Amino acid sequence: xxxxxxxxxxxxxxxxxxxxxxxxxxxxxxxxxxxxxxxxxxxxxxxxxxxxxxxxxxxxxxxxxxxxxxxxxxxxxxxxxxxxxxxxxxxxxxxxxxxxxxxxxxxxxxxxxxxxxxxxxxxxxxxxxxxxxxxxxxxxxxxxxxxxxxxxxx
Amino acid sequence: xxxxxxxxxxxxxxxxxxxxxxxxxxxxxxxxxxxxxxxxxxxxxxxxxxxxxxxxxxxxxxxxxxxxxxxxxxxxxxxxxxxxxxxxxxxxxxxxxxxxxxxxxxxxxxxxxxxxxxxxxxxxxxxxxxxxxxxxxxxxxxxxxxxxxxxxxxxxxxxxxxxxxxxxxxxxxxxxxxxxxxxxxxxxxxxxxxxxxxxxxxxxxxxxxxxxxxxxxxxxxxxxxxxxxxxxxxxxxxxxxxxxxxxxxxxxxxxxxxxxxxxxxxxxxxxxxxxxxxxxxxxxxxx
Numbered sequence: 001x002x003x004x005x006x007x008x009x010x011x012x013x014x015x016x017x018x019x020x021x022x023x024x025x026x027x028x029x030x031x032x033x034x035x036x037x038x039x040x041x042x043x044x045x046x047x048x049x050x051x052x053x054x055x056x057x058x059x060x061x062x063x064x065x066x067x068x069x070x071x072x073x074x075x076x077x078x079x080x081x082x083x084x085x086x087x088x089x090x091x092x093x094x095x096x097x098x099x100x101x102x103x104x105x106x107x108x109x110x111x112x113x114x115x116x117x118x119x120x121x122x123x124x125x126x127x128x129x130x131x132x133x134x135x136x137x138x139x140x141x142x143x144x145x146x147x148x149x150x151x152x153x154x
Numbered sequence: 155x156x157x158x159x160x161x162x163x164x165x166x167x168x169x170x171x172x173x174x175x176x177x178x179x180x181x182x183x184x185x186x187x188x189x190x191x192x193x194x195x196x197x198x199x200x201x202x203x204x205x206x207x208x209x210x211x212x213x214x215x216x217x218x219x220x221x222x223x224x225x226x227x228x229x230x231x232x233x234x235x236x237x238x239x240x241x242x243x244x245x246x247x248x249x250x251x252x253x254x255x256x257x258x259x260x261x262x263x264x265x266x267x268x269x270x271x272x273x274x275x276x277x278x279x280x281x282x283x284x285x286x287x288x289x290x291x292x293x294x295x296x297x298x299x300x301x302x303x304x305x306x307x308x309x310x311x312x313x314x315x316x317x318x319x320x321x322x323x324x325x326x327x328x329x330x331x332x333x334x335x336x337x338x339x340x341x342x343x344x345x346x347x348x349x350x351x352x353x354x355x356x357x358x359x360x361x362x363x364x365x366x367x368x369x370x371x372x373x374x375x376x377x378x379x380x381x382x383x384x385x386x387x388x389x390x391x392x393x394x395x396x397x398x399x400x401x402x403x404x405x406x407x408x409x410x411x412x413x414x415x416x417x418x419x420x421x422x423x424x425x426x427x428x429x430x431x432x433x434x435x436x437x438x439x440x441x
Contacts, residue, residue: 020160056260066160066205132255
């Protein structure tokens with residue numbers, strides 16, 4: 001039985017009639033064609049599907065369609081403004097915090113959510129913010145450096 | 155398209171109405187950190203899902219007449235960040251700190267953790283050590299309180315009727331001289347499922363360095379979180395020192411041997427609990 005939901009993604013309002021079994025991840029990727037958000041494990045373990053919902057980082061693979069009613073969602077596509085990358089994106093590029101790149105959108109969204117709630121996090125808080133994001137290439141060092149640099153430049 | 159129907163009651167009256175439609179195949183949805191996975195893998199095929207998270211009446215942490223009340227859809231992050239919980243139910247705040255990842259804590263709810271009744275559910279030993287009672291509503295809109303132990307019927311099984319849902323939890327405020335902590339052990343340091351969890355809640359008299367009352371609960375070493383009643387009695391009136399710490403660790407090991415006899419993980423867990431016990435002592439008494 002389809003259900004009607006209204007929500008916002010990257011500042012744009014949507015009103016959709018959806019299969020209630022869909023997850024936010026499916027809606028983003030398959031309905032809205034926002035494929036920057038990746039599916040990894042589909043079990044809330046790897047964090048590649050991380051998006052920001054009402055200023056909090058969540059695994060979009062664990063959010064059921066009914067739970068985005070009235071919510072404001074930001075995906076990796078929502079970070080650039082007027083063709084300019086977000087400072088976090090710039091810093092990831094500059095610091096070589098990307099190898100295969102699959103974890104990057106989720107990593108950046110976790111870091112973005114951290115800065116929204118805590119503009120001056122400690123190194124420990126940075127690590128906690130990305131503890132739910134797995135990276136099998138970089139060993140995390142460069143990722144933490146990239147996030148730390150954005151904090152220090154503020 | 156699925157035949158699944160999802161209802162999103164906005165208040166307790168609508169929730170009771172929704173519960174009238176529940177069948178044995180229906181599911182109650184909290185934060186979804188367990189249920190959405192099962193649903194997506196087609197491991198469950200519910201006819202109806204009642205999504206609790208639109209019911210903002212169930213999002214609160216408050217203290218009234220010496221009791222602390224937490225609404226079912228309150229997230230683990232909200233509990234972890236609550237000054238009230240940190241001050242008067244610290245073991246629960248500590249359990250929430252070590253609960254999954256940031257993303258999971260932002261989504262998972264206390265009502266879901268209770269109703270899901272996982273033997274490894276992190277809030278459950280803490281709630282047991284606080285003598286928590288669970289508030290349950292039925293399809294007639296009648297609410298009742300049940301001791302947490304009565305709700306946890308077995309691994310991932312609760313005792314609620316088909317037309318009932320968890321709407322909150324309450325326990326008495328445990329301000330000083332009560333001090334409490336939570337420690338756990340998993341297969342890795344962060345973002346891990348508990349293999350052993352321990353909540354320690356004691357009345358501590360600093361002047362005499364003595365424990366005057368104790369509530370000790372264990373998780374992930376039995377079908378459900380449980381209290382170590384005999385050990386609690388043995389701690390009463392004892393002076394805190396290294397001997398007591400060693401005895402505490404030894405006794406906990408005995409409790410585990412009684413709880414999971416013959417289990418393949420027993421040889422590991424009966425030793426590993428000692429480290430968890432030392433961690434708890436270190437956090438509580440800086441020793």
